Amino acid sequence: MGEESAKYRLLDKVNSPKDIKGFSIEDLRELCAEIRRYMIECCSVNPGHLGSSLGAVELMVGLHYVYDAPEDKLVFDVGHQAYAHKIITGRREAFRMNRMKDGISGFPKRSESEYDAFGAGHSSTSISAALGFAEAAKVLGLKQKSVALIGDGSLTGGMAFEGLNNAGASKSDILVILNDNNISIDRNIGALHEYLLKVTTDPRYNRAKKQVWDRLGDGWFRKAVQKVVATTKSHLVRGSGGHLFQAMGFRYFGPIDGNDIVQVVETLKKLKDLGGPLMLHAMTMKGKGYAPAEADQTTWHAPGIFDPETGMRQKSKKGESRYQDVFGQVLLELAGMDGRVVGITPAMASGCGMNLLASKMPERFFDVGIEEEHAVTFSAGLAAGGLKPFCNIYSSFSQRAYDQIIHDIALQELPVVLCLDRSGIVGEDGPTHHGCFDMAVYRTIPGAVIAAPKDETELKMMMYTGMKSSTGPFIIRYPRGYGEGSDWKTAEYEVLEPGKGEMLMEGSDVAVIAAGPSANRAVEAAEMMKQETGWNPAIYNIRYIKPVDIDILKEVAEGFTHVITIEDGCLKGGLNGAVCEYMASREESRPEVTAIGIPDRYIPQGTQEELREDCGLSTDRILASMKKAFEKKCKKDKKVLQN
Numbered sequence: 001m002g003e004e005s006a007k008y009r010l011l012d013k014v015n016s017p018k019d020i021k022g023f024s025i026e027d028l029r030e031l032c033a034e035i036r037r038y039m040i041e042c043c044s045v046n047p048g049h050l051g052s053s054l055g056a057v058e059l060m061v062g063l064h065y066v067y068d069a070p071e072d073k074l075v076f077d078v079g080h081q082a083y084a085h086k087i088i089t090g091r092r093e094a095f096r097m098n099r100m101k102d103g104i105s106g107f108p109k110r111s112e113s114e115y116d117a118f119g120a121g122h123s124s125t126s127i128s129a130a131l132g133f134a135e136a137a138k139v140l141g142l143k144q145k146s147v148a149l150i151g152d153g154s155l156t157g158g159m160a161f162e163g164l165n166n167a168g169a170s171k172s173d174i175l176v177i178l179n180d181n182n183i184s185i186d187r188n189i190g191a192l193h194e195y196l197l198k199v200t201t202d203p204r205y206n207r208a209k210k211q212v213w214d215r216l217g218d219g220w221f222r223k224a225v226q227k228v229v230a231t232t233k234s235h236l237v238r239g240s241g242g243h244l245f246q247a248m249g250f251r252y253f254g255p256i257d258g259n260d261i262v263q264v265v266e267t268l269k270k271l272k273d274l275g276g277p278l279m280l281h282a283m284t285m286k287g288k289g290y291a292p293a294e295a296d297q298t299t300w301h302a303p304g305i306f307d308p309e310t311g312m313r314q315k316s317k318k319g320e321s322r323y324q325d326v327f328g329q330v331l332l333e334l335a336g337m338d339g340r341v342v343g344i345t346p347a348m349a350s351g352c353g354m355n356l357l358a359s360k361m362p363e364r365f366f367d368v369g370i371e372e373e374h375a376v377t378f379s380a381g382l383a384a385g386g387l388k389p390f391c392n393i394y395s396s397f398s399q400r401a402y403d404q405i406i407h408d409i410a411l412q413e414l415p416v417v418l419c420l421d422r423s424g425i426v427g428e429d430g431p432t433h434h435g436c437f438d439m440a441v442y443r444t445i446p447g448a449v450i451a452a453p454k455d456e457t458e459l460k461m462m463m464y465t466g467m468k469s470s471t472g473p474f475i476i477r478y479p480r481g482y483g484e485g486s487d488w489k490t491a492e493y494e495v496l497e498p499g500k501g502e503m504l505m506e507g508s509d510v511a512v513i514a515a516g517p518s519a520n521r522a523v524e525a526a527e528m529m530k531q532e533t534g535w536n537p538a539i540y541n542i543r544y545i546k547p548v549d550i551d552i553l554k555e556v557a558e559g560f561t562h563v564i565t566i567e568d569g570c571l572k573g574g575l576n577g578a579v580c581e582y583m584a585s586r587e588e589s590r591p592e593v594t595a596i597g598i599p600d601r602y603i604p605q606g607t608q609e610e611l612r613e614d615c616g617l618s619t620d621r622i623l624a625s626m627k628k629a630f631e632k633k634c635k636k637d638k639k640v641l642q643n
Contacts, residue, residue: 008038010030010031011038014031016090025261025265032261035061036290039053039054039095050083055259057084065265067147070117073147074147074149078154082108090115099430106605107429107432121430123370124150124154128162128166134167146174148176151180158373167277171277175271176277176278176279180281181283253281254279256283258284321483327459328355332356337467346367346368346370348392348393373401388415390466390467393421395437395477396426398418406445414471417463422480423479423569424568424598425611426480427607431602438569449473449498451475451544453478453516454519455517461491465498468495505538508560510563511556513563516567518622519539521622525619528619548582560591562632564596568612571600575597592629592632596625597617598615
């Protein structure tokens with residue numbers, strides 16, 4: 001590593017947690033600084049979830065210094081904060097390929113390292129998993145410790161409270177560390193956030209602190225007293241701050257300064273040998289140690305490529321719109337058209353584009369925290385109350401609310417528009433975040449409408465159609481990232497009738513039925529096919545997976561010998577399932593069906609382009625499938641002539 005190596009006097013010596021066991025406190029402080037510099041260096045050229053991990057460095061170093069992983073089980077919620085953990089546990093060099101194809105995952109992953117006790121990617125799971133480890137150790141007679149590290153944002157999730165309730169009642173030997181940085185991805189909202197804020201703003205603590213500080217001035221004696229005050233702080237606050245956790249059966253400790261390695265290590269050493277359910281409240285700063293990340297914590301949660309010296313971020317593509325931006329602008333326009341339109345998000349306001357509605361019409365915007373199930377049922381309640389809710393949830397996160405979509409929306413036929421952002425291949429976040437299953441899963445729900453816009457303009461029209469719908473769920477699924485460059489801003493609003501698709505290109509012999517933006521790749525491939533061979537297939541944009549356009553399916557069945565289905569979703573049960581079901585129901589001609597989509601396996605991380613190529617969804621791979629279908633058709637025709 002040459003010059004680079006010289007920057008990391010201690011970090012270069014750390015290949016496992018055992019290597020830090022002999023470090024002094026001063027060494028640990030320097031190690032934390034080096035880890036931060038290393039994370040900034042790596043993430044500046046290879047983007048990741050930087051802010052959370054910068055804030056949790058001391059907690060990660062302290063945990064590995066005091067506990068003995070992998071024998072002791074350290075469980076991380078979501079995993080956004082776990083970069084320092086990965087770097088310490090033998091993956092320092094591998095971290096340079098974090099979230100890249102064939103590199104390490106951006107989240108804890110059991111198959112990647114013995115130090116990753118439990119995989120993560122979705123929030124609020126750590127307490128339940130850590131409790132499972134604690135109970136397993138009890139049954140097997142093991143002496144291992146069980147620790148869950150959860151952020152204050154994840155603690156808003158109902159599953160976290162289910163875990164707390166069970167752990168407190170069971171009296172299990174478990175330590176829950178609440179990493180309280182006052183923010184998840186966007187600024188935290190809700191009663192729990194206000195409660196935790198109360199803990200650190202307790203007037204008794206702050207009144208005592210001010211009086212002492214005023215008398216001590218800025219000398220050495222004040223610094224000496226700081227340590228005493230830090231210890232006293234928990235006693236002053238616990239009376240009001242620990243009630244919630246104590247009522248649930250936990251012994252509450254804190255709050256401590258989670259960015260002070262001395263406090264972290266000393267506290268963890270004292271708690272390690274205590275039995276029963278323990279709650280340690282640690283205050284940290286998201287983005288700690290990097291001024292741009294401290295100043296704008298939402299942006300620097302996942303900042304993309306940036307200059308580590310200046311903090312200047314790489315600018316987005318000019319003149320192109322991301323689907324989330326289209327959603328945000330259209331929602332605001334629809335809210336202006338109809339006073340009943342409201343927006344609901346489970347803590348993803350900026351990620352989904354709903355921050356625009358929040359800014360312009362705050363009374364029509366609801367951020368419910370990381371609570372997908374509640375978001376859906378809350379939306380159902382809003383609809384039953386006479387409003388037109390647009391509930392935006394990332395596709396993979398919507399899986400948590402499957403029961404609520406059926407029971408609370410569909411069964412009661414309530415007009416809720418569910419906008420599933422990040423559908424299909426999402427890229428570097430990997431298998432926990434790919435939106436592979438939504439079409440197949442929700443297609444089974446009676447009365448549901450599932451729309452797959454091919455571009456930004458169709459997203460706009462489908463949102464308008466959803467607003468005009470009198471029943472639900474009306475599900476619109478669209479991908480992460482930039483659109484096709486359609487002129488959506490000037491397009492006049494119109495209803496796109498559910499169950500009606502369109503023909504994009506006339507053709508013969510082979511028909512291609514595509515869902516979503518894959519229809520554009522199919523057109524590109526067909527045009528290339530025509531130039532290369534003089535032959536072109538027919539291309540259909542199905543638009544709606546449910547109800548599917550029976551007229552198109554009938555036309556294809558009667559006029560073509562081969563059909564190719566294309567979808568950015570799992571092949572089993574989605575568009576391919578709908579087409580094959582129809583073809584199988586026919587007694588007359590049945591064309592041969594070739595399916596292109598996400599295969600029956602979990603797709604790893606990589607860029608969207610790399611993974612679509614692997615799954616056969618790139619233009620070149622679609623062209624190859626067209627050629628193969630054409631060759632099969634020609635062989636079949638030749639065989640018929642010979643007979």
